Amino acid sequence: MDRVTEAEREQREVAADVYLADLAAGERAGMKHWRVEPGATLPTHRHENEQIGYVISGTLVARIEGEEHRLEAGDSYAFPSEELHGAENRGDEPAVGIGVLSPPRDEPDWSRETRTRADSPKHGRADSDD
Numbered sequence: 001m002d003r004v005t006e007a008e009r010e011q012r013e014v015a016a017d018v019y020l021a022d023l024a025a026g027e028r029a030g031m032k033h034w035r036v037e038p039g040a041t042l043p044t045h046r047h048e049n050e051q052i053g054y055v056i057s058g059t060l061v062a063r064i065e066g067e068e069h070r071l072e073a074g075d076s077y078a079f080p081s082e083e084l085h086g087a088e089n090r091g092d093e094p095a096v097g098i099g100v101l102s103p104p105r106d107e108p109d110w111s112r113e114t115r116t117r118a119d120s121p122k123h124g125r126a127d128s129d130d
Contacts, residue, residue, distance in 0.1 A: 030104025036089040044086035049101040051079040058095030060087040
């Protein structure tokens, strides 16, 4: 068994005020701890990995294929492989969660970031609540 303790977990800033830390990983899946500070944006991107996760605290507005969806503490999510997604913390506290990627991945690849006018946030939507 591999074990990663909280003391061993190293937070890396992967975008402005967006942090990732590696947790347990196997050959087919890897777990990350993530934190998005208030006002920070996770760039819109896509990757070959399937991604599932759980929001521990705070809120995020996720942008999926150009549409916005509010994620709150207690919500879980799933992104299929190659689905265009990103997120923004419009709240006043950090958003914190756990994500699992299959296959595992070391670092985000923002070179595959894809932003178009259609993918930009649609402020004022009913499901954004902000």
